[in-house]
Amino acid sequence: MTAFNDLMAFQRDTEALGQISWRLGWDQETMMPHGASDQRADECAAIEGVIHQRKIDPRVGDWLAKIDDADLDETGRAQIRLIRRAYERSSRVPERLVAELARISSRAHKIWAQARSNDNFSEFSPVLKEIVALRQEEAQALAEDGDLYDGLLNEYEPGTKASDLEAMFGALRPRLVALREAVLDKPDLMGLNNTFDPEGQMRVTEKLAAQFGYDFNRGRVDKAVHPFSSGSGNDVRITTRTEPLDPFNCFYSTIHEVGHGCYEQNIDQAYRLTPLGRGVSMGVHESQSRIYENQLGRSRAFTGWLYGQMRDEFGDFGVADEDAFYGAVNRIKNGYIRTEADEVQYNLHVLLRFDLERAIISGDLIVDDLEAAWNDRFEADFGYAVDKASNGVLQDVHWSAGFFGYFPTYSLGNVYAGCLYEALRGAVPDLDSELARGDTSTATGWLRDNLQQFGGLREARATIEHATGKAPSEGPLLDYLEAKFKGIYRL
Amino acid sequence: MTAFNDLMAFQRDTEALGQISWRLGWDQETMMPHGASDQRADECAAIEGVIHQRKIDPRVGDWLAKIDDADLDETGRAQIRLIRRAYERSSRVPERLVAELARISSRAHKIWAQARSNDNFSEFSPVLKEIVALRQEEAQALAEDGDLYDGLLNEYEPGTKASDLEAMFGALRPRLVALREAVLDKPDLMGLNNTFDPEGQMRVTEKLAAQFGYDFNRGRVDKAVHPFSSGSGNDVRITTRTEPLDPFNCFYSTIHEVGHGCYEQNIDQAYRLTPLGRGVSMGVHESQSRIYENQLGRSRAFTGWLYGQMRDEFGDFGVADEDAFYGAVNRIKNGYIRTEADEVQYNLHVLLRFDLERAIISGDLIVDDLEAAWNDRFEADFGYAVDKASNGVLQDVHWSAGFFGYFPTYSLGNVYAGCLYEALRGAVPDLDSELARGDTSTATGWLRDNLQQFGGLREARATIEHATGKAPSEGPLLDYLEAKFKGIYRL
Numbered sequence: 001m002t003a004f005n006d007l008m009a010f011q012r013d014t015e016a017l018g019q020i021s022w023r024l025g026w027d028q029e030t031m032m033p034h035g036a037s038d039q040r041a042d043e044c045a046a047i048e049g050v051i052h053q054r055k056i057d058p059r060v061g062d063w064l065a066k067i068d069d070a071d072l073d074e075t076g077r078a079q080i081r082l083i084r085r086a087y088e089r090s091s092r093v094p095e096r097l098v099a100e101l102a103r104i105s106s107r108a109h110k111i112w113a114q115a116r117s118n119d120n121f122s123e124f125s126p127v128l129k130e131i132v133a134l135r136q137e138e139a140q141a142l143a144e145d146g147d148l149y150d151g152l153l154n155e156y157e158p159g160t161k162a163s164d165l166e167a168m169f170g171a172l173r174p175r176l177v178a179l180r181e182a183v184l185d186k187p188d189l190m191g192l193n194n195t196f197d198p199e200g201q202m203r204v205t206e207k208l209a210a211q212f213g214y215d216f217n218r219g220r221v222d223k224a225v226h227p228f229s230s231g232s233g234n235d236v237r238i239t240t241r242t243e244p245l246d247p248f249n250c251f252y253s254t255i256h257e258v259g260h261g262c263y264e265q266n267i268d269q270a271y272r273l274t275p276l277g278r279g280v281s282m283g284v285h286e287s288q289s290r291i292y293e294n295q296l297g298r299s300r301a302f303t304g305w306l307y308g309q310m311r312d313e314f315g316d317f318g319v320a321d322e323d324a325f326y327g328a329v330n331r332i333k334n335g336y337i338r339t340e341a342d343e344v345q346y347n348l349h350v351l352l353r354f355d356l357e358r359a360i361i362s363g364d365l366i367v368d369d370l371e372a373a374w375n376d377r378f379e380a381d382f383g384y385a386v387d388k389a390s391n392g393v394l395q396d397v398h399w400s401a402g403f404f405g406y407f408p409t410y411s412l413g414n415v416y417a418g419c420l421y422e423a424l425r426g427a428v429p430d431l432d433s434e435l436a437r438g439d440t441s442t443a444t445g446w447l448r449d450n451l452q453q454f455g456g457l458r459e460a461r462a463t464i465e466h467a468t469g470k471a472p473s474e475g476p477l478l479d480y481l482e483a484k485f486k487g488i489y490r491l
Numbered sequence: 492m493t494a495f496n497d498l499m500a501f502q503r504d505t506e507a508l509g510q511i512s513w514r515l516g517w518d519q520e521t522m523m524p525h526g527a528s529d530q531r532a533d534e535c536a537a538i539e540g541v542i543h544q545r546k547i548d549p550r551v552g553d554w555l556a557k558i559d560d561a562d563l564d565e566t567g568r569a570q571i572r573l574i575r576r577a578y579e580r581s582s583r584v585p586e587r588l589v590a591e592l593a594r595i596s597s598r599a600h601k602i603w604a605q606a607r608s609n610d611n612f613s614e615f616s617p618v619l620k621e622i623v624a625l626r627q628e629e630a631q632a633l634a635e636d637g638d639l640y641d642g643l644l645n646e647y648e649p650g651t652k653a654s655d656l657e658a659m660f661g662a663l664r665p666r667l668v669a670l671r672e673a674v675l676d677k678p679d680l681m682g683l684n685n686t687f688d689p690e691g692q693m694r695v696t697e698k699l700a701a702q703f704g705y706d707f708n709r710g711r712v713d714k715a716v717h718p719f720s721s722g723s724g725n726d727v728r729i730t731t732r733t734e735p736l737d738p739f740n741c742f743y744s745t746i747h748e749v750g751h752g753c754y755e756q757n758i759d760q761a762y763r764l765t766p767l768g769r770g771v772s773m774g775v776h777e778s779q780s781r782i783y784e785n786q787l788g789r790s791r792a793f794t795g796w797l798y799g800q801m802r803d804e805f806g807d808f809g810v811a812d813e814d815a816f817y818g819a820v821n822r823i824k825n826g827y828i829r830t831e832a833d834e835v836q837y838n839l840h841v842l843l844r845f846d847l848e849r850a851i852i853s854g855d856l857i858v859d860d861l862e863a864a865w866n867d868r869f870e871a872d873f874g875y876a877v878d879k880a881s882n883g884v885l886q887d888v889h890w891s892a893g894f895f896g897y898f899p900t901y902s903l904g905n906v907y908a909g910c911l912y913e914a915l916r917g918a919v920p921d922l923d924s925e926l927a928r929g930d931t932s933t934a935t936g937w938l939r940d941n942l943q944q945f946g947g948l949r950e951a952r953a954t955i956e957h958a959t960g961k962a963p964s965e966g967p968l969l970d971y972l973e974a975k976f977k978g979i980y981r982l
Contacts, residue, residue: 023515042764
């Protein structure tokens with residue numbers, strides 16, 4: 001057991017350094033003075049370099065070679081499984097490739113931002129080609145069974161195959177397209193048409209975070225340009241933003257990030273600063289943020305409570321009653337931008353990106369043809385043409401950062417949220433009456449006890465199966481969306 | 492030159508990690524959620540461990556052995572001098588001792604806090620004995636010429652000997668005691684007797700920081716229980732505090748920390764993330780904070796401007812005119828606590844600690860006799876008896892943290908500030924008329940050009956000599972204090 005204990009002690013420091021890296025990221029987006037950015041880049045490079053060296057440290061390989069799984073309990077085996085996978089991934093990718101990717105993505109971010117502001121994809125495509133070539137090389141080093149994309153996907157969603165996602169997303173798409181068309185054939189619903197004091201929005205934000213069980217003693221809420229959650233264990237911080245015309249942006253960003261944050265806060269304290277002490281995958285993480293935000297936060301019952309809170313904070317803001325408010329929260333509108341999309345259309349945006357980036361990595365689609373492919377696919381699914389590149393192929397930062405394999409975890413998270421919500425409703429028949437009082441404790445307690453507390457103990461898909469008692473599929477999400485929007489739009 | 496370049500690249504990352512450590516310390520005192528403290532201790536231990544391993548990394552020794560000073564320019568030689576000294580210091584202290592000191596100081600802090608709240612030195616003395624024994628062992632490993640205390644002092648004030656300080660402080664003490672007695676024989680001056688809105692105090696704080704040249708684009712001001720400055724180069728953050736009854740605590744804490752912060756901000760950008768890119772010693776650092784706070788900030792001219800700012804912010808606060816305000820700022824009162832002491836009595840507090848801790852480290856004084864020795868010395872210098880341990884031997888955190896050799900740098904900083912102020916007045920005859928307008932730019936510019944920009948290029952004492960053109964001594968500080976308080980108290 002000496003090798004196991006030595007490895008875990010070493011890993012504990014690596015995890016602690018990873019937490020520090022999170023803290024620096026939080027600081028950068030919330031507190032750091034503007035003029036510190038160049039120096040911060042050097043500071044981040046230094047700690048990332050230390051963490052990377054620890055990941056590929058030959059002692060890790062030696063310890064792993066000496067450890068026999070048969071000597072370990074379930075927790076120990078899970079720890080070693082995660083450490084071994086990370087070590088093998090890191091060891092397969094040549095140092096030169098890691099360094100080149102880091103250098104080029106830093107450069108690509110600026111080029112992408114400039115190209116987007118000029119609405120000119122051809123400014124971005126040369127550097128994107130370089131990124132794609134490097135990621136293809138990395139995928140080659142990582143893929144185990146021929147599908148290059150799997151090598152990249154597994155960085156974000158270990159143990160999940162692109163072919164599984166393809167089947168799942170293939171079943172999602174036609175029903176989402178049909179639901180979208182049916183809704184948009186009906187009369188539009190009323191939205192908000194008022195201004196909402198940012199300080200009042202932040203007061204409601206604090207209440208919302210508390211109602212959803214966020215522990216302020218081990219976290220804090222600040223403002224940032226792009227909302228995010230950061231950290232694990234006992235230091236999990238979230239951010240939100242305020243726009244005077246759109247308080248829903250603030251409130252649902254908050255609930256979304258609270259979902260991520262509560263997942264991290266609720267993992268078994270015994271796993272703190274170990275590989276099990278972090279959310280198991282991006283998809284499972286997103287399932288928590290989405291079920292908090294959508295299935296719970298945008299439900300008829302909870303929006304009734306939120307309507308009362310907003311009336312208390314902002315007075316009469318021009319929405320007559322709870323039913324009209326529920327419609328305003330869930331209104332479906334045409335739009336080009338993924339991050340602004342509603343529950344129905346959001347996944348269509350993601351599926352588009354998944355199919356395109358799979359084709360790019362496999363070589364079936366070349367970067368020069370990417371914009372046209374994007375525009376064709378968008379028009380096929382949404383029924384109208386992209387007007388400019390910043391509303392199309394240039395809208396997301398991900399590819400400029402080399403994040404291929406990341407997008408599908410968004411929709412996988414929604415699918416998982418659908419599965420969890422079905423199981424939750426079965427377990428808690430009286431859910432709506434609690435949500436109508438703003439009380440999410442039974443729902444979030446169920447998620448904590450059946451999923452969140454386990455952290456990385458099981459693989460992502462097994463984590464969902466353990467919580468729901470069955471294999472995940474897209475069916476529950478589709479059933480939920482169709483029932484919900486048939487009700488709202490009287491289809 | 493390969494060895495030099497390799498070493499500097501390695502050192503650059505070490506410096507960057509040191510900056511991250513500063514950032515974590517800042518976060519801990521300003522932003523960190525309360526429940527994160529245990530986890531943060533693990534995170535700090537991890538990065539401190541990494542930094543320590545880099546300091547004693549055998550490659551540093553190899554590189555140093557290959558570098559010939561004759562191949563380097565002045566800057567390169569200074570870099571190597573600092574790296575070599577740090578490497579030799581770290582290499583001389585056994586790992587076991589470093590670990591034991593870290594473990595025991597963490598435990599001792601809690602014991603000290605408890606003993607202080609119980610006013611019972613005997614609760615603290617057992618752990619203090621352990622700390623003293625470890626620091627004596629460390630001093631033995633570090634001292635080069637027989638005086639154990641020098642080994643510890645050099646951690647904070649490289650190149651300065653305790654015997655030099657003894658001569659300097661020996662000359663300070665009688666004239667300070669006499670000045671103190673003369674002042675306290677005169678009628679007391681009026682202090683403040685009002686309440687001052689904390690938000691108003693923070694508005695004045697922002698103005699004061701700006702007037703003294705603090706660059707908000709590369710820093711920020713927050714509140715903390717104990718004011719401090721943190722970081723170097725382009726990310727230098729300061730803190731202050733507000734107490735409704737005592738705005739001077741806020742304002743002079745701010746100016747003091749701005750002095751530390753501007754020193755760091757004004758170091759040559761070419762030295763950023765190198766050993767030269769930090770203030771050269773604690774004493775020189777304190778000379779900057781003190782000259783900003785006292786010689787400039789508590790001058791008759793500048794307090795005239797501050798009086799106007801406070802009238803603008805707080806209205807009539809019960810002080811009739813600038814002269815009365817100048818008296819209130821510089822009022823001398825009896826008191827037990829070092830951190831609350833005025834310009835005259837502060838150094839008497841420090842000299843007491845210096846003499847006692849020298850005797851402790853040399854073995855001439857044993858821990859069991861420390862409280863009695865403290866109380867005797869206090870009564871000798873201040874003329875009245877210590878009433879309880881929390882007002883005496885238990886008041887400071889330093890010894891519980893193992894910081895022997897730190898106290899004298901406070902008074903050395905005041906001595907250096909006296910030397911710098913004498914030179915500054917010679918160089919800028921019209922200083923008072925600028926300060927009376929709240930304009931410190933000529934004074935702070937002189938400090939920047941003659942001292943701050945050089946960072947660690949020269950040794951501490953040589954840094955002062957370069958700025959003033961002569962060897963530092965206690966004379967200018969004493970002349971300044973006697974002249975100032977003779978004026979204020981009409982001695």
